[in-house]
Amino acid sequence: MTNGAVRASAEKGKIGHFFRTLGKQYQLMIMSVPMLLYVFLFNYGPLWGWLTAFQDYQPRKGLAGSKWVGLKNFEFLFTHNTFFLAVRNTFAMSLINLVFGTVSSILLAVLLNEVRNRAFKRTVQTVTYLPHFLSMVIVAGMAQNIFSGRGTLNEILMTLGLTNSPILFLGEGKYFWWLIGVINVWKEVGWGTIIYIAAMTSIDPSLYEAAAIDGAGRFQRILHVTLPGIKSTFMVLLIMNIGHLMEAGFELQYLLRSGLVMDYSDTIDIFALNYSFGTANPHYAYGTAAGMFKSIVGIILLLGANRIARALDEETLI
Amino acid sequence: MKKFLATLLALAMILGLVPAVLADDAPELITITAFKGAAFDQPTDDNKIFKKIEEDFGIKFEWEFLAGNLDETLGLKMADDESLPDLFDGGNSAEKLENAGVLIDLLPYISEEGTPNLWKHLHGTNVKLDQLLSEDGELFIIPNFGVIYNQEIKRHNGPAFFIQKKVIAWNDYKVPKTLNEYFDLIERYLAENPKNEDGLDNIGFHILSKTWRRFCLINPVQHLMGRPNDGEVIVDINDPGWHTETFINQPYAKPYYAKLNEEFHKGVIIPDSFTMDEDTYKSDLAKGTVIGMFDQTWAFNDCTASLLNQGKYEDTYLALPLVYDPEYVDGKVIEEHYINGTVMNKDRGFGISINCKYPERLVKLFDALLSDEWQIILHWGFEGEDWYYDENGRMNMTKEQYDHRNDAQWKRANMAEPLYDGIPKKEGTMDNGNAWDPSVQDEIYYASSLTDYDKEFMAKCGVEAWEDFFNKPLECAPYGEAWQIDKGPIDEDYQTWCLLQEQWLPKVIMADPDKLDETWDEFIEVINPTSKIYTDFMQEEVLKLVEKALGSTAQ
C-alpha cells in the first residue's frame, strides 16, 4: 500500500467515525440543531444587508436597484477626520465601562454574599437594581443636576473649599469618559451583580466549611472560595465583552454631549447617526458600513481574547 | 339600515368575497391607513369629528404615528411597498417621499369642476401652482399650511431677543433697540439685582446651544443685520443677482460673538450655558431667573405658562427686535425685519401613496374638507358645542372652550388633530372677517394671552399690541425662506459645517479676551471650506426658486 492510500483510508475512517459519533449523538442534535437553523434564518439571513454598504442604498430601490459605489462609503468613514476620534472615544469609553462595570458588579456580589440577614440582602439587591429601569433621558437629567457648574458636586467641592470656582465637569473633554463610566456603574451595578449572584449559588457550601476548619478568615474565604467559584462566569463574560469593545452605547453620550466636548463624546454610533440620519437625505449605507466595521473589529477582538484564554488554560467562550 | 349595509359591504370586502359594489348615495365604507411623520395621540374610536367624516364620506382612518427616528422610519416603510400607508405624511422629510417615488401625482384628480375648492386653493392669492410642481410638472403634496385667504393675520411667535418685562419696567419702560442697549440694560439690572425675588441667582443672558436648539446660538446675526429668519444665510433681496452668503463666517458676525465673549467674562453669561440640556434651560426660565435670551416664542411657551401659573407676570418675556449698533456696521443704521410674510409650507403635508386604492376618494375628501362648512368644523369645532357667536356676531370661544384645546384627553375625542395637521387648509380670514384659526382671532387672542399686567405694561410702553414693537412684516421673498431649501446634495458637508459651529462658537465665547481674535480666526479657517460649499449651493438654489416664482407671474 502506498502512503497516500493509507492516509486516504485513515481519512475515510475519521469521517466515518465522525458520522457514527454524530449518529449516536442524535439526541444532542435534536436539542441544538433547530436553534442553529433559527439563527441562520434570523441572524445570518439578513446579512445580505451588508452588501448595501457598497451601494448608494435607497430602500425603495432595494438591493437590486440601488447604485453600486464600491468602497466609497468606507472611504468616507476612513478619510473623515472625526471618525478616528470616534473610534478612539468608543474604545476608551467601553474599556472604562468594562473595567468599572465588572469590578463593581463583582465587588457588590461579594459584599452581598457576606450578608447573613436574608431580608436585608434581598432589599439591597432589589434597590440597587432599580436604576436599571430608569430611561437614559432621566439619568442624563440627573447627571446634569449633579455635574453641572451649578450642580450638587460643585456645591460640595466649594463648601469643602476644594475649589474656588466651579469645575465644568460636563464641559471639559478630559472628564467626559470618566463621567460616562461612573454613571454607567451607578445605573447598572445592581443589574450586573445578578449574574454573579446566580453563579455563586453553585458554589459547594462544604468548601466554606472546609475553609473555616482550616482557620481561613473572611478575606481568605472570599479569595479562595467565592472568587474561584465565579471565575468561569467572569472569564466568559470578559471574553464576551472584549468583543463588544466597539460598542459604547450612544444614548447617554448623545444626551450629555455639547459642542465643548464633542471631540471626546462622539462615539462611532453618534458619528454614524450624524451622517446617516442627521443629514437632509438619509445615507443608510454609512450606518451599515460603520456597523460592518464594528462587527469585524469586534469579532477579531473576540477570537483573540478567546485564543489567549485558551492558551492560558482558562474557561473559554467558544 | 344604511350603516348595516355599509358594514356588511366592508365585511364582504375584507373577506374578499364580493367585488365592491358602489351605491350612489352610500359610498362604500373604506378604511384608509395613514402615517404621520410626527407624534400625535391616537384619536378615540368615537371621536366626534372622525365619526362625522365616516358618516358623510364613508372613510375611516387607521392611524400610525412617528415614535422613532423619522428618516429611519420612512426608510423602513419605503423598503416594502406593501407596508406603504395610503395617506403618507413624511413630516419634516416629506420631500424624500417625493424623491423616492412613493407618492402619486395629484394633478390628474384636480379640476375646476370636479374639485372646485382645491382648484381655488391652488390658485389663490399667495399660491402659485407652478411653485409647488416638481421638475416634471407633478403635484405630490398640497401644502398643509401657509395658504392665505382674504386678510393675513400675523402674530409674533418667532425669533427675537427676549427680556423679562420687569426689567423694562425697571428701566422706566424704555425699550432697548440695539445690541449694546440690550446688554447695557441687562448689565445694569444684574448689578443691582444679582438675585431674583425668590433669592435665586439671576442669569443675565442664557444661550441654549445643543443639538437642534443650536439656532439660539447661531441665528441671531442675520436678525441683527435686519433680516427675517432665512436659516443660515443672508440673501440680499435688493441685489438683482440675489447675492446669498452664509453669515456666520462674515466679518459682521464677529461683533456679536465678541460681545458675548465680553459678557461671558463679566459673568452675564454663565459657563453652564454651553453644557446644559433643554430641561435645565427651561427650569431656569420657569424659576424667573433668566433676564434675557435669544429664542423663538413658541419654543419656551411652557415656561411662560409656568410663570403665569405662579402669578409671576412681571417675569414673562417681551420680544425685542434688536439690530446691530451702527458702530458695528460701518455706521450704517439697520432697519429691523424680524417678522416675515407668511411662507407657504411647501412639501409638507399628506401625500397619497402608490399603494392607495382610492386616490380619487381621498382627493375628493380633501376638496370637501376645504369647504367653508368643514373648515369651520376642523378649525373651530361645532357651533354651540365648541364655539359661539358673541353679541357682535363674531365667532368666539368661552375660556372653558378655549382651554379644552390644550387638554389632551378632550382632544382625543373632540378634535381631529392628526388629520387637521396634514390636509390643505384655509388660513387668514373668512369672508365675514373671522379668523380661520381661532387662536389668532382677536377676541380669543387678546382674552387668552393678555393679563392685566400686560395691558398696563403695554399702555406704559405706549403700544397697543406686542406686534407694535416690530416693524410690519416684509413681503415674503420670491424664494420663500431659505431654510426650506433641501440640502440633500451637499449633505455631508452641511452636517460637518453645522457640527463645527456647535463646537467652535462656545469656544469663541469662552476664549480668553486676549485670545479672542486668534480663536475667531481659527474658527473662520476651520469653517470656511464647508461654508463655501454651502454658500455656492444655496446661491444656486435661491436663484432657481426665484426664477420659478417670478417666471410664473410673468405668464
Add this chain to the structure above:
Amino acid sequence: MTVISATKKAKRRDVVFPIVNTIILILLMIITLYPVLNTVAISFNDSLDALKGGIGIWPRIFSADSYKELITDPAIYRAFWVSLWKTVITTILNLFFTSMLSYALSRKEYVLRKFITTVLVLTMYINAGMIPNYLLVSRFLKLGNTFWVYIIPTMFSCFNMIVIRTYIVGLPEALVESARIDGAGDIRTFFQIILPLCLPVMATVALFVAVGAWNSWFDTYLYCGSKKNLYTLQYLLKMKLASTQASSNAANTSADALANSVKVAPITIRASITVVSTVPILVVYPFLQKYFVTGMALGSVKG
C-alpha cells in the same frame, strides 16, 4: 500563642466587617434609591411647577394629573394584557429552547459543539441593520400585524445560552455520568437531572428575558404601528410621551391657554410613565430571588 492571636484578630475582623459592609450597602442603597424616589416625586408633582426643577424625594405641589392622563385612556388596559402575554410566552419559549441548547453545547463529547457554538456566538457581534431584518420579518415571514411578531423573532439569545451553559459546565460531571449508567439519554438527563439543578440560573435568565420582552417597544412600532389592539404598554406610553412632547412645542398654542389647562408636561409624564411601565416588571425580581441561595443547587443533590 501566635495561633490564638491570629484567631482573635480574625474574630475582631469578623465583627468589624459586617458593620462596614452594612454601612457600604446602605450608602449604596441611598444613592441608587434617591433618583428613583425623585422620579416618583416628579410624577406626582404639578406639571407647570415641576418645570422649575429642584424637586427632591417629595412632591412640591401634589397632583395626580399625569397618572389620570395615562389611566383615562382605555387603551392602556388592553395594552397591559398584550404586554403581559408577550412577556410570559416569550419567557417560557425562550427559556425552553435556550436551556436545552445550553445543555447540548455543554457536552464536551458533542462533535458539533464547537461549530454550533461559534455560529451562535458570532450572532452577538453581527448586525445586518434594520432594513434587512424588517424585510425578513414583515415581507418574507409575514409576521407584521400579528401577535407572533413579538414571540418568534426573540426566541433565542446567545448571551443567555452562554450564561446557562457556563453554569451547567460548573455542575459535577458525575451527575451526568450516573444518569448515563442508568441508561438515560441526553434529553432525559437534561430534563430530569440537569434542569432542576439549574433553577438559580434559569431564574436569572428568566429575569433577563422577561425584562427585555417587557421593556421593548420598537417591535410594536415597526411591525404593529397601525394595529391598535396589538399595542403593548411600553409602546403606548412611548407614544404618549412623544405626543406630549410634540404638543408642548406646538407653535400655535398660547402660553396662557397652557397655563390654564396644562395637566401634563413632558417632564412629569416621563416620570409617571417610568413608574407605570416599571412597577409591573419590578415584581418579578423579588419573586425570583428565592432561587438565589448559595449552595442551594448542590444541597438538593446531596440531600
